[in-house]
């Protein structure tokens with residue numbers, strides 16, 4: 001097993017009157033190369049679990065192993081892509097993609113070569129001399145993805161990366177990240193509260209519920225890619241997820257009768 005979350009509880013501000021239990025008794029095993037979505041409503045501990053696995057936070061109880069080693073701190077082998085892209089405004093697209101590579105100690109020619117390869121992969125060749133303010137939100141997110149992939153990380157953490165995008169751009173980015181994942185087969189942990197997004201992207205969906213944050217269940221998504229959002233199999237899994245959250249239309253109708 002590549003990532004192991006063993007009985008992990010996280011309490012922020014422990015031993016203070018402000019103590020809050022964000023996550024309770026989480027157990028999760030992730031295989032190398034899997035695309036995992038953490039799905040749930042606000043406050044269910046998705047970001048907390050992501051930050052614990054990425055090493056930005058420490059568990060209050062339990063432990064997390066990555067490739068057999070206890071996670072204690074963030075590592076250069078794991079990259080995180082946030083909702084706000086995290087691009088440097090004074091650098092061009094090329095400069096932003098080169099950023100992570102510079103810290104790996106490659107020479108200038110190699111850095112330029114690798115950056116160009118990934119700029120091409122996300123379809124931004126014509127824009128490599130542009131600055132972030134000259135790009136749309138979707139294009140900025142593609143730069144962030146190119147920058148993340150360029151350092152050839154073992155794991156990519158994505159915390160609601162498409163949250164700020166309009167619906168059409170968001171679907172296009174879902175297509176792109178899904179086909180990039182197929183090409184590169186990186187282990188991806190992707191936080192979302194969008195049910196359709198999780199069914200479109202994930203190999204497995206980790207269903208989380210709040211008060212306190214818990215892993216409620218895990219749903220397999222054994223659908224071939226590229227996925228069709230209108231296919232009956234897609235809709236059946238979507239339905240299953242709705243049932244897990246007790247949000248099915250049938251239940252609401254019963255309630256009103």
Ligand SMILES: Nc1ncnc2c1ncn2[C@@H]1O[C@H](COP(=O)(O)OP(=O)(O)OP(=O)(O)O)[C@@H](O)[C@H]1O
Pocket residue numbers: 012013020021022040041042043044045046047048049193213
């Ligand atoms: N640094 C922190 N200090 C104290 N409490 C925190 C901290 N971070 C998160 N929490 C609390 O822990 C709980 C889980 O938060 P978390 O951000 O992990 O949930 P989430 O599912 O990612 O929510 P959202 O979808 O709104 O981002 C919430 O009640 C939140 O207020």
